[in-house]
Amino acid sequence: MKILVTNDDGIFSPGIKALARAMSALGEVYVVAPDVEQSAVGHGITVRRPLRFKHTAAAGLDPIPAYRVDGTPADCVVLGVHLLGRPDLVVSGINIGVNLGLDLTHSGTVAGAIEGTSIGIPSIAFSLDVGSRNGMDFEPGAAEAVRIARWVAEHGLPEKVFLNVNFPVNAPRGVRITELSTHHYEDTVVERVDPNGVPYYWIAGKPTGSEDPGTDLWAVRDGYTSITPISLDLAEHGFMPALRAAFEG
């Protein structure tokens, strides 16, 4: 089995190292990841400029082949598939910080899984809740990731569906299959003035959302690994009759 590993924190992140090494238990692993952090880039693909694709021994992943790209996680999946061959599985992460609820559309980690799913490859996004950046431990999550990836390799996933997985701060108490919560970053804008007296604006976000039972946020905060199956068939069928009555005919 061939496994493409990507992320959005960049190729030098400890999270991708832990994930790539753990995945070696399942097959042939190769890493294609952004050269710098790409958080909050969403599912962008770079089409207006060329990209570089460079072998990166300095990533410390030897003997796993590791390549860096000056683009987004989706770019990494596209280039990885074209230049290194089509994998059987795409895994993205382990992200430093959760990707939950309404945040999914912003997440570069999730974008790696979306790109894999779009081209028909079973895909999984992995993220770790971090209490503090000093104390974070990717190993329990990496072990759990292998168990989940093995199941996906054996059973497959429905068409257009991928798994979004979040690990709790400490070693997980178990697994919960969850709904998406209302978790998102409440946008705030900080206004400042530059040395030339011209204003500039910085978007910041405060994590918010309620820990309703059964949701992804609830599960990770309760110490469980959260797995949410995500569908790329985004149409809301329940609202179609009202729209048909209003606009068709």
Next chain:
Amino acid sequence: MKILVTNDDGIFSPGIKALARAMSALGEVYVVAPDVEQSAVGHGITVRRPLRFKHTAAAGLDPIPAYRVDGTPADCVVLGVHLLGRPDLVVSGINIGVNLGLDLTHSGTVAGAIEGTSIGIPSIAFSLDVGSRNGMDFEPGAAEAVRIARWVAEHGLPEKVFLNVNFPVNAPRGVRITELSTHHYEDTVVERVDPNGVPYYWIAGKPTGSEDPGTDLWAVRDGYTSITPISLDLAEHGFMPALRAAFEG
């Protein structure tokens, strides 16, 4: 009613001019749009650098207030809401080219509507199928956009749901409420060598997808305006029992 108009083709696009002017029939319009084309950026938000927000008389939208941002469509919605006040409606477009099927996650036009929806404002994304860039006519779509926006203003939208609207090349024969098609851009990678002998790679895409009856692609190719309601509740409930049996317990 206050209406925020954004897009991903940039503030100087004829598509945003047509949409903003038409929307003036419904209320107070303001335009906040990227300074340059942001196609395929997905739902990215710029959090690692500051942004500028500049009044842009040269957009030719006078007397409609128009501001340009050196960022993504989602950035434009965030800054517009914070600096100009919360609108009653967010509209994005009219994009030069369709946004259909699996492309939605890449689309900057759709990202504007996703951002509006995420912060609880009814939102609509508008795109125009273009036969050739010389012959494109935004006026029939702009008139249809007013009719759709008026309906949304009167009836509202379900929570976490927005409308993705695509107009056909010529004046529409009517409206079809549609499913998402399999339409996407089949990624290809063009490899070249730079003047220093170093390879570089350019991602290109060929539009593909089948015109199955009832889908967005079928509707626009058949000469209809396509409206697809899109939900941001991405969880795939049908797959949860299988996952629960495998991982919980």
